[in-house]
Amino acid sequence: MRSKVRLNVILVLMLVMSGLAGLVMFSPVSTGATAYDVSISVPVASKTISPGGRAQYTYTITNEGTNADRYTVNITYDQSYRNRGWTATITLVSTSLISSGNSVAGTLIVTAPSNASVTDQFTVMIRVTSQTDPVNSTASTYTVTGITPRYGVSIQTPAPKTASKGTTVTYRFNVTNTGNSNDIITLTVVSYPTGWVQPQLSYSASQLPPNGKMPVNLTVFVPYTATAQPYSTTIQAVSSGNSSVRAVAVITTNVAQNYNVAISSEGTKYVSIEPGSFVVFNVTVTNIGNGYDRFSLSTYVPSQYVNQGWNADLSSDNTGTDLPPGGTYNTTLIITPPPSSNRPRAGDKMEVWINATSMYDTSTPRATASTKVTALVRQFFSISLMGIVVTQSVDPGSTATFRFQVKNTGNGEDNVRFSVPELHGWSAPSINPNSVTLGSGEVANVSLTIRAPSGALATEPYVFTLWVNSTKSSASDYQLFTVNVNQTYRxxxxxxxxxxxxxxxxxxxxxxxxxxxxxxxxxxxxxxxxxxxxxxxxxxxxxxxxxxxxxxxxxxxxxxxxxxxxxxxxxxxxxxxxxxxxxxxxxxxxxxxxxxxxxxxxPQLYNVEITSNADNLAAGYSTVTNPVKVKFNITVYNRGSGDDDITIGISSVPSEFSGLYSLYFAENSARSISIS
Missing domain, CATH: 2.60.40.10 (Immunoglobulins)
Structure with missing residues (x-):
């Protein structure tokens, strides 16, 4: 359009130069397209938005003509889109006077309905028209608005179902494509109860349109070990269009409760007839049903045992609390034998039946279980050991003797042995007798002699234990005896x-x-x-x-x-x-x-010290006939640690005296002395 303006100017100049300017000057102003040309542009003419979203476009109107002008802007789009809820509005429907070559901007706002489809392509034409020359000066452009694909999935969670252990249960439900485009949805089992077989999914994976539903079957296998409680299986649906889009459903299987119980004890035990004796049977009740249950406990004792003087007592009449599946409850049955005055024989017995019955089972008969225990009379063994002399004091290396008395307090003959198991490093003692056979109530005297080691300490008493043990049973007794070791001093x-x-x-x-x-x-x-x-x-x-x-x-x-x-x-x-x-x-x-x-x-140490006085020559020069004598008193000290021989001599004289003197030691001409 700029080139057309330039051409018109040149043409006018040419007319002026050719003498035709008067015609132009007196002619009306030209109203042709070149004088009022216009253009419209949209930098970004295509966008995508979400359903219910809004897109905004900026359009620019430019006066491409040679004259200033005003413009009208309008938009048009398909009526079918308008009917489905699409809308388009502009912010600039007419312009003020725009000079040649200048521009003005406006805004187009497009709004998509919430149910817009990804197949929608909403096209809007923006047309600008010269208000001066609407026939010849107009321009248009287009915008296209699409819908961004949105993926969504939902699972219709089925209601919980109840099943017995060892059976299967099937759930039927739908998975819905809640997105705005076709999608393939896949399902997986994310988690299921520990120890169970993985549940099986059955469905047909195909393209689902928006709001389309896909039927799904889930089969759950309930194991025989399942307890009566809710169990959860989690499934997940994932969009193939966008793997981050997924839905999760937790499907509940309630396992029905069945009632069952087991009871066990210790079978047969022996009981003594000693006064105060009894035997304890440990009893265990186990809930082998698959749900919580509580059980009552009872005993049955035939009348002949009651008549003989036997007695049986359970420590509790029920389990006290609800036991979980596999849970146990421990109790005791105490059987007391007849008194010795009834003279029960060895091998006499009492049989007791212990019963456990479900307290929550409403069926008839209720779940119950029984076990039998038997108590047998046996010989009674008992030993008593008494100390007569149990404390002695000895010197290290000496012996000490102790005296004891043993008695068979059982109801039959018994053989017993004596021992001192812990000797603290001492030698084994002498025990007399080492073993003895005693009838019921018989007594025997026992002496024990032990030697204290020569290195035994006197810091604390030495305490020993004399044990007496039956060779026919576990019956035993013991007595402490003490050795005090006298202290020695070295x-x-x-x-x-x-x-x-x-x-x-x-x-x-x-x-x-x-x-x-x-x-x-x-x-x-x-x-x-x-x-x-x-x-x-x-x-x-x-x-x-x-x-x-x-x-x-x-x-x-x-x-x-x-x-x-x-x-x-x-x-x-x-x-x-x-x-x-x-x-x-x-x-x-x-x-x-x-x-x-x-x-x-x-040791011998050598050291010497010497001192002397000083003397001056009082006369003139010495001559042979008249010598001058100078006497020095010399003191020599022996500073060593023993007697020593010391030699005295002249070590040096002035050079001026060389050959001109003589000397001697007046008191020791040998020049050698001995000094202590």
């Missing part, structure tokens, strides 16, 4: 590991230390006193030995205690061995002690 002192009781390198003017250890060799806890001495008492005052701990408290048997003896070697100590001792004595018995000799050896 101790030793020794150097600590890596140290010695002899110090070979004592040095005058220095300290020496003995690292020692005291060990309790007694058999009980003891306290000890420590001291240091010497056969030469003067050493104690000059060497001043000290202990870092003068006593030891509460030392257990075999326990050690470390301590240190420290002494100072005098400056004037000479070469030789110096003897001391450390004494460790029991505070409980001072006659029990240990004395460890300690020796400090001072």
């Amino acid at each position: 101790v030793k002192v020794e150097p600590q590991s890596g140290y010695s009781a002899v110090i070979p390198d004592g040095y005058p003017g220095r300290f020496v230390s003995f690292r020692l250890r005291a060990v309790n060799l007694g058999n009980g806890v003891d306290d000890f006193d420590l001291s240091v001495g010497s056969s030469d008492p003067s050493l104690i005052s000059t060497w001043n030995p000290t202990l870092d701990s003068p006593s030891i408290e509460r030392l257990r048997p075999s326990e050690g205690y470390n301590f240190t003896v420290t002494m100072f070697v005098p400056f004037n100590a000479t070469t030789g061995s110096y003897s001391f001792y450390v004494n460790c004595s029991s505070r409980s018995d001072s006659t029990k002690y240990f004395r460890l000799p300690l020796i400090v050896q001072i």
Whole structure:
């Protein structure tokens, strides 16, 4: 359209230059299409929306003519869409005056009905018409609005059904396509009761139109182990158009209850006729139905047993609570034998029937079960052991003798044996007699001798148990006896590991230390006193030995205690061995002690010191006939640790005196002396 405008201008100029301008000037303004041309455009002319949604289009009107103009805008679309609920509106139906080459924008709003189909293609034509030249100047464009596919699925959950265990049940229901387009829907069993066979789905998977329904059958197999309760099977329907679109239904199967019970006990047991004896039968009631149930309990005892003096008592007359399927309830039946005055014979018996009956079963007869128990009289075994002398005190390594008395308190002959099972490391005792046969009520005396080990401790009493056991039954008795071990007192002192009781390198003017250890060799806890001495008492005052701990408290048997003896070697100590001792004595018995000799050896040490005075020459030069003498008093000290031979000589003289002097040692011409 811009090229047409440019062409018109050129034409006018040409007319002017050719002398025809007067015709144009006095002619009316041209009303042709080129003067009032118009265009309309939509940048995005196609969109999709959801059912019930809205699409918005922007359209632009441009004055393509050479003259300013106003325009009218209208829209048209298929009446069938209008009838189905589609609508279209525009915001700009007429424009103000638009100069040549300028534009104005408007908006088209399209609304889809909620039941719009994905096959819908709603086309709207937008037409713009020049108000000055409506015949020749018009333009149009189109928009197309489609429907976005929406997928949906729903399951019609069937009502719960009731089934007996060991049967099958089938559910029939529909799956509906709730989307707006055709879809294929698949179904799966997501979950089902543990231990059950997987339920089976039956359906025809095909294209379903919107709102189409697909019949489905679900078959559930109820196992014989199912209990009376609701069970759930979960199924899922999934859209093939959009796998994230799915529906879930939980289908319930109620298992019907049946009533059944089992009862068991311990069959046959023996009972003694000792006064106060009885026998207990454990009874177990089991709910073997498939639902909760409660059971009553009862006994039946034939009259002949009652007449003989037998008695039977159940500890409860019902299970007390509802038992779940497979649940158990334990109770007891106590049978008491006839009194001994009735003289029941060995092997006499009592038979009791125990019954369990459902309390919730309304059928006739009710679910019930029975079991029989039998009590038999047997020989009664009983032993009594009494201590006569049960406490003794002995020294380690010595023996102690104890006396007991055993009695057969049963109702028949019995043979019994004696034993001491726990000996605490001691040797087995001597028991006399080791076994004995006793009639009912008979008594026997028993003696037991045991030796305390030489290392037995006195820290606490040794308690033993003498057992007497029947060789014909489990009858037994026991008696405690006690050995108190007298305490012994012993101790030793020794150097600590890596140290010695002899110090070979004592040095005058220095300290020496003995690292020692005291060990309790007694058999009980003891306290000890420590001291240091010497056969030469003067050493104690000059060497001043000290202990870092003068006593030891509460030392257990075999326990050690470390301590240190420290002494100072005098400056004037000479070469030789110096003897001391450390004494460790029991505070409980001072006659029990240990004395460890300690020796400090001072080796020969060599050291010498020399001093002299200074003297000045008082005369002039010396001559041979008149020599000048200078006398020096020299003192030599033996600073070693023993006698030493010391040689004295001149080590150096001034060079000026070389060859001009003579010297001698007035008091020792040999120049050698011995000094202590």
